[in-house]
Amino acid sequence: MKEKVYNWQLRRKMAYKYPETRPKKQVAWIFDTNKCIACQTCTLACKNAWTSGKGQEYMWWNNVETKPWGFYPLGWDSRLLEKLGAQRWRGDRYAGKTIFESSSYGEEITGFVPEEDDYLYPNIGEDEVAQPVKKGGYIKIPHQPWMFYLQRICNHCTYPACLASCPRKSIYKRPEDGIVLIDQKRCRGYQECVRGCPYKKSFFRTETKKSEKCISCFPAIEDGFQTECVVNCIGKIRLFGFKSDWRKPREDNPIDYLVHIKKVALPLYPQFGLEPNVYYIPPINVPDAFNRQLFGPGSKNAVKIYRKAYEDKKLIAALVLMGCTNKIINTIGVSGDINSGYAAGYNEAGSEIIRVPLKEPIVIRKKYDRDRNVARISVT
16 A cells, blocks of 8 residues: 655655655755766765775766766666656646556566676766767857766665665664665665665675665764765765755755755656655756756756856855865855855854855966966966
């Protein structure tokens, strides 16, 4: 018997195995796809911290893939989208079926278990564009031969498919912060979580015969620090924090401001029905139709808002604070004007932990430095 729960990303109630329960506060991430250079520093930081043991060689709890041709594991999303069938939106309300509502007879969730070989190509499609560059072609806006980098971790969903599919009830969502974890003592390695997770972020470890997944670096979070993938990001494209209830967003919370108020950060494949808690600022150089399939009907407006971010000081503040501190920013403040003002981040106690300029100063150095007796090649 499936319950009826409300999914704010779909703007409707949907079927789910368990009753609706929301944590006191929800861990959430925001990734700005437009700033990513696919250096994979986040990937290796996560690998070194959590999956360097035997049987974890193939596990990438964090990965960065190139869309439209990149997948890890192979075809993780395209295969499920085909199974799911038509995904219709009526305005901002999802009129299609989720993976909990489209399952065939005898199954609770529409899903699949990847083959072992599907995990052998974590860099497939890297830097490949959507179509060949024709002779005499040149880049225009929007791009014709386009591609972009998609950063992926476990979404620590509000309605986790891994949790719903586990027959052992070994997967649970922490009520204090919404982190989804696997109880290793209860897990028997049935791999139902691997089959159920549409994002394929639950992994089976042959060494222990149990499943493992991203733990949201909870030891660091409990001490007030952001996750490894966030603090090690060279491009400063990531922000971690706690999201408020969708009915009561806070304007001074950077996550709330980007997700609920400005709606510039959107979930990945909301039509799956999991209400994921990783949010993406869509790429501005990608066709609207592709962005819509990945991020829902709000993607076109999100791109429009992002392009005009300079019109909103608070939006600029939330964006420039990304990657500027390893501590969790609970609230933000803005002072001054867009050209000379500052963005400040505060912890849960209200103490300032970081302050950065809204507009990065431009310094033009002299070509020849007399003090150091050296000529500079780059002067900006």
